[in-house]
Every structure is written in C-alpha cells, then in structure tokens.
Amino acid sequence: MKRSTAVFLQGLVIENPLAIIMIGLCSALAVTTSVANGIGMSLAMTFVIVASEFIISLFRKLIPESVRIPIFIIIIAAFTTMVDLVMKAYFPDLSQAMGVFIPLIVVNCIIMGRVEAFASKETVPHAVLDALGMGLGYTWVLVGMSVVRELLGNGTILGIQILPESFQPILFFVLPPGGFLVFSLFISLNLFLKKKWLESPLGCPDPEGGN
Amino acid sequence: MIKSMFRLGITLALFASGACVALAVVYNITGPVIKTQEERALTAALKDIFPESDGFSDITKELQSSDPRIQILKAYAMTKGGSLIGVAVKASGPSYSSNAILLSGIKVDGTIKQVRVLKISDTPGLGANAANPGYFVDKAKKVTFTGQFEGKKVTDPFKVKEDVQAITASTITSRSLSAIVKASADAASAYISQKGGAK
Incomplete structure (x- = not known):
C-alpha cells in the first residue's frame, strides 16, 4: 500500500481520534444529542483540522521550534473563528444549537495533537490526507453516536419522527451517562473493525469503515 | 540571545x-x-x-426590571392604528450555563401573548430544548415550554412545578427562564398601567 493511502486510512479506524487515541472527547459527548449537531460539529472540526494541518505543514520550516505552540494556537484559533462567523451568518439555527462548542474547537486536542505530531514534520499532501482521515474518523463516530442517541433518546433522526409515537423516548441516552455508554459501544465497534482490518491481507476489508 | x-x-x-x-x-x-x-x-x-400590529416604537428607557439579575435589553410598544396593543420586551438573565435572552409579548389586558427564546446556550438536548419547537412539556396537548406562558396572567406566580411545567432534567433552565418572563411581564405591565392602556 502506498504511504499516502496508508496515512489517509490511519485515522479512520486504526488510529481513530475518538475511539483509539481518545482525545477531544468532551465536545464529542456533549454535542451528540442530536444528529444535526453531530453533523455540524464534524464538518466544522474537519474543516479546521484540514485547514490548520495544511497551513502548518506549508510553513513548517519557518516555524521556530521554541514558539511553535503559540503559532499553532494562533492558526487553529483563526480558522475556528472563521467557522464560527460563517455559521453565525449562514446557519444561525445550527450555530445557536451548538453554542459554545464551536469556539471550543480551538482547544480540541485532536487538532493540536495531529498538528504537533504530524503536520509539523510532514509534507503538505501527507498532512492534508492525515487531516482528512482524522476528520472522517471523527465524523463517522460522531454521526453514528448522535444517530443512536437521538433515535433512542428522542425517537427522531434530524428532527423527523422515526419510531412510532407510542415509543416512550429513553431520556437516558440524551443525558451524559447515555453518552458514555454509547461512546463505549462505539469503542468496541471500532476495536472490532480494527481487528478485522489488521487480519485482512489488504488491511482494508470494508472501505466504508463501518459507517 | x-x-x-x-x-x-x-x-x-x-x-x-x-x-x-x-x-x-x-x-x-x-x-x-x-x-x-x-x-x-x-x-x-x-x-x-403581534401579527395585527402595524407599527412599533422603542421604549427601552421607560422600562425597569423588577429583578436585579435580569436586564431589559430592548422594549417595544406595539401599536395598531396609533393605539397601544401590547409591549414586547427583550430581556436577558442568567440561566444554566450563561445568559439567556427571551422576547416576551404582553398584551394591554395584562396577559402574556407569546414568549420566544432568542438566545440560549444551555446543554444541547436538555436546557436548550426551551427553544426547540418540537419539544413539548405537555406531550398530550403539544405545548412547548415557552408555549405554556401564552394567556397567563402577569400577576401569576410563575413558579416552576406550581404554575410552570419544567423541561425534563433542566429545572435550573426552567426556573431562570420563568424568572425572565416574570420580570419582563412586570416591567411591561407597569408601563401599560402608566400609559393608562388597560381597558
């Protein structure tokens, strides 16, 4: 397998930022109460990580070792603020629902971690592929969790009633403990996928990554 | 160096x-x-x-909040053909995670016309349900949290679990929002009686 493909696939399952590296969990557990929030958060987060890894990898030779962390934070914060402004202007409802979690992408450890561990040492194409892989890995876990939580906790998906009216929503799933339970189920699912993945000769039996 | x-x-x-x-x-x-x-x-x-209104004027300076924690940001006298039909108050007060902003409409007869949530940053899926048009505190009658204030008298107590139904698992949000509505309503009715609008 080519290195670039490997870099991209890494983030999906084998090094999934949420289920394996287990960073950036706070906002992941908090926003997954509805599918719209989950999708919005994933898109915002994926945009910020791709843009930040791109810029930082592009300028990696100009960033002095001793002030790299402040520079990373400036770049990540700038992109996060852009996402926040764009969401406020064009998706006011979503922006209202997500509240403080969009500005908090700045301190999301996934971005900081990948930028520090990967983008600051690698070439631009690899950094972007790594960011896309991580972003997609984040997205499928987040959207999956929000589907389970909204369906069981509210009987709806994207606000549309799916389960019959007679179904009594299980509020537990929308509350924080339900978030932890669903998250642990996704960790198990991901570990299962990782095992299958590593056993297979291609290292990739299911290109969908269990979406 | x-x-x-x-x-x-x-x-x-x-x-x-x-x-x-x-x-x-x-x-x-x-x-x-x-x-x-x-x-x-x-x-x-x-x-x-106030769909029947044909004009509004800013009366923010003439209203005073009865609760020191709650701030009246904007107030509008809603008029129809020149006569006062109600007051809309935009007020901000502390809620569960940060300030919430509500817009309340109070009719000249001293009842609440409608309450809307303009800004709330409480927990998504819990407190934030105050602004969710698909979340009902009374599932049978399809009454939303803010919907239950419609037609309430300004003089009612506005106490959660007495005359206000709380959002499940969000008592603090429910209490704070009720307090904001109450303060808005008090300020508005003071203005209305001062203008001699009550018929």
Missing part, C-alpha cells in the same frame, strides 16, 4: 498579523450578514408575536 528573541518575536508577530488579516476579511464578509440576520430575526419575532 537577544537576537534570537527578536527573531522569535518577529516570527510570532508575522503569523499573528497573517491570521488577523485573514480574520478581518472573513469578518467583513460575514459581519453585515450576521447583522441583517439578527435584525430580520427581531422584526420577524415582533411581527410573529
């Missing part, structure tokens, strides 16, 4: 200015859109609360 400090400082400043320029560009594009969005939301909300 000093040389390297300068070099680091300048590098940092260059990155910061680059980020500033990029942000300024995005802000200049989105700023006016955000502003018109907010204005449109306000006029739409005022029209929605």
Whole structure:
C-alpha cells in the first residue's frame, strides 16, 4: 500500500481520534444529542483540522521550534473563528444549537495533537490526507453516536419522527451517562473493525469503515 | 540571545498579523450578514408575536426590571392604528450555563401573548430544548415550554412545578427562564398601567 493511502486510512479506524487515541472527547459527548449537531460539529472540526494541518505543514520550516505552540494556537484559533462567523451568518439555527462548542474547537486536542505530531514534520499532501482521515474518523463516530442517541433518546433522526409515537423516548441516552455508554459501544465497534482490518491481507476489508 | 528573541518575536508577530488579516476579511464578509440576520430575526419575532400590529416604537428607557439579575435589553410598544396593543420586551438573565435572552409579548389586558427564546446556550438536548419547537412539556396537548406562558396572567406566580411545567432534567433552565418572563411581564405591565392602556 502506498504511504499516502496508508496515512489517509490511519485515522479512520486504526488510529481513530475518538475511539483509539481518545482525545477531544468532551465536545464529542456533549454535542451528540442530536444528529444535526453531530453533523455540524464534524464538518466544522474537519474543516479546521484540514485547514490548520495544511497551513502548518506549508510553513513548517519557518516555524521556530521554541514558539511553535503559540503559532499553532494562533492558526487553529483563526480558522475556528472563521467557522464560527460563517455559521453565525449562514446557519444561525445550527450555530445557536451548538453554542459554545464551536469556539471550543480551538482547544480540541485532536487538532493540536495531529498538528504537533504530524503536520509539523510532514509534507503538505501527507498532512492534508492525515487531516482528512482524522476528520472522517471523527465524523463517522460522531454521526453514528448522535444517530443512536437521538433515535433512542428522542425517537427522531434530524428532527423527523422515526419510531412510532407510542415509543416512550429513553431520556437516558440524551443525558451524559447515555453518552458514555454509547461512546463505549462505539469503542468496541471500532476495536472490532480494527481487528478485522489488521487480519485482512489488504488491511482494508470494508472501505466504508463501518459507517 | 537577544537576537534570537527578536527573531522569535518577529516570527510570532508575522503569523499573528497573517491570521488577523485573514480574520478581518472573513469578518467583513460575514459581519453585515450576521447583522441583517439578527435584525430580520427581531422584526420577524415582533411581527410573529403581534401579527395585527402595524407599527412599533422603542421604549427601552421607560422600562425597569423588577429583578436585579435580569436586564431589559430592548422594549417595544406595539401599536395598531396609533393605539397601544401590547409591549414586547427583550430581556436577558442568567440561566444554566450563561445568559439567556427571551422576547416576551404582553398584551394591554395584562396577559402574556407569546414568549420566544432568542438566545440560549444551555446543554444541547436538555436546557436548550426551551427553544426547540418540537419539544413539548405537555406531550398530550403539544405545548412547548415557552408555549405554556401564552394567556397567563402577569400577576401569576410563575413558579416552576406550581404554575410552570419544567423541561425534563433542566429545572435550573426552567426556573431562570420563568424568572425572565416574570420580570419582563412586570416591567411591561407597569408601563401599560402608566400609559393608562388597560381597558
């Protein structure tokens, strides 16, 4: 397998930022109460990580070792603020629902971690592929969790009633403990996928990554 | 040593200015859109609360909040053919995670016409359900949290679990929002009786 493909696939399952590296969990557990929030958060987060890894990898030779962390934070914060402004202007409802979690992408450890561990040492194409892989890995876990939580906790998906009216929503799933339970189920699912993945000769039996 | 400090400082400043320029560009594009969005939301909300009104005037300075924690941001006298039909109050008060902003319409007869949530940043899926039109505190009658205030008398107690139904697992949000409605209603009815509007 080519290195670039490997870099991209890494983030999906084998090094999934949420289920394996287990960073950036706070906002992941908090926003997954509805599918719209989950999708919005994933898109915002994926945009910020791709843009930040791109810029930082592009300028990696100009960033002095001793002030790299402040520079990373400036770049990540700038992109996060852009996402926040764009969401406020064009998706006011979503922006209202997500509240403080969009500005908090700045301190999301996934971005900081990948930028520090990967983008600051690698070439631009690899950094972007790594960011896309991580972003997609984040997205499928987040959207999956929000589907389970909204369906069981509210009987709806994207606000549309799916389960019959007679179904009594299980509020537990929308509350924080339900978030932890669903998250642990996704960790198990991901570990299962990782095992299958590593056993297979291609290292990739299911290109969908269990979406 | 000093040389390297300068070099680091300048590098940092260059990155910061680059980020500033990029942000300024995005802000200049989105700023006016955000502003018109907010204005449109306000006029739409005022029209929605008092659809029969044909004009409104700013009376923010004439209203006083009865609760020190709750601030009246804006108040509008809603008129129809020149006579007062109600007051719309935009008030902000502390809620579970930060301040919430509500717009309440109070009719001249001393009842609440409608309450709308303009801003709330409480827990998504819990407190934030106050602003969710698909979340009902009374599932059978399809009454939303803010919907239950409709037709309530300004003189009612506005106490959660007495005359206000709470949002499940969000008692603090429910209490704070009720307090904001109550303060808005008090201020509005003081204005109405001062104008001799009550018939």
